[in-house]
Amino acid sequence: MLYAPAADLVVIAHATFIAFLLAGGFLAWRWPRVVWAHLPTVVVTAIVFAFGADCPLTNLEKYLRRQAGERAYRDGFVAHYLLPMVPDGVRTFVVPVFVVVVSVAAYAGYVARRRRTGVARELTAPTGSASGRR
Numbered sequence: 001m002l003y004a005p006a007a008d009l010v011v012i013a014h015a016t017f018i019a020f021l022l023a024g025g026f027l028a029w030r031w032p033r034v035v036w037a038h039l040p041t042v043v044v045t046a047i048v049f050a051f052g053a054d055c056p057l058t059n060l061e062k063y064l065r066r067q068a069g070e071r072a073y074r075d076g077f078v079a080h081y082l083l084p085m086v087p088d089g090v091r092t093f094v095v096p097v098f099v100v101v102v103s104v105a106a107y108a109g110y111v112a113r114r115r116r117t118g119v120a121r122e123l124t125a126p127t128g129s130a131s132g133r134r
Contacts, residue, residue, distance in 0.1 A: 003068035010061040014077050017057065021045055021099065025106020029113050042103055049096045 024038030048055055055077060062072035073080045078095055086094070 001068070003064045004070065007061050007064035007068060007070075010057055010064060011077075011081070014055070014057040014061065015081070017041065018078070018082075022102050025103055025110055028106070028110050032110075032114065035110070045099065049099075 020038065021041050024034055024041060028034040028038060047053075058077045061077070065072040079086075083095070
């Protein structure tokens with residue numbers, strides 16, 4: 001039926017979610033409103049990692065694979081598709097640390113850029129027009 005193509009769509013959605021998780025903070029440097037979509041992405045991912053839970057998208061994909069008569073993989077999405085050669089013990093430490101480091105770097109740059117552009121706007125704004133606007 002349509003279970004296998006649906007599972008493939010979930011894989012694409014999951015990969016897109018991960019790409020946005022890693023790049024969203026940097027995208028916010030250019031498009032600040034992206035922060036409001038990226039922060040929930042970071043929070044949800046942090047909760048999943050903190051509780052050691054499986055990602056709901058991974059569970060959905062596995063369910064759809066089984067319904068399609070395919071064999072579902074045992075480990076998580078990242079381990080199965082992105083890091084097949086990295087041992088489990090390393091994965092459980094490296095992946096969350098990598099996500100945290102990328103997120104902190106992205107948001108540190110975002111804050112620095114916002115401060116710098118805010119100061120630049122105040123310096124270039126005509127007298128009286130910068131007050132009360134932010």
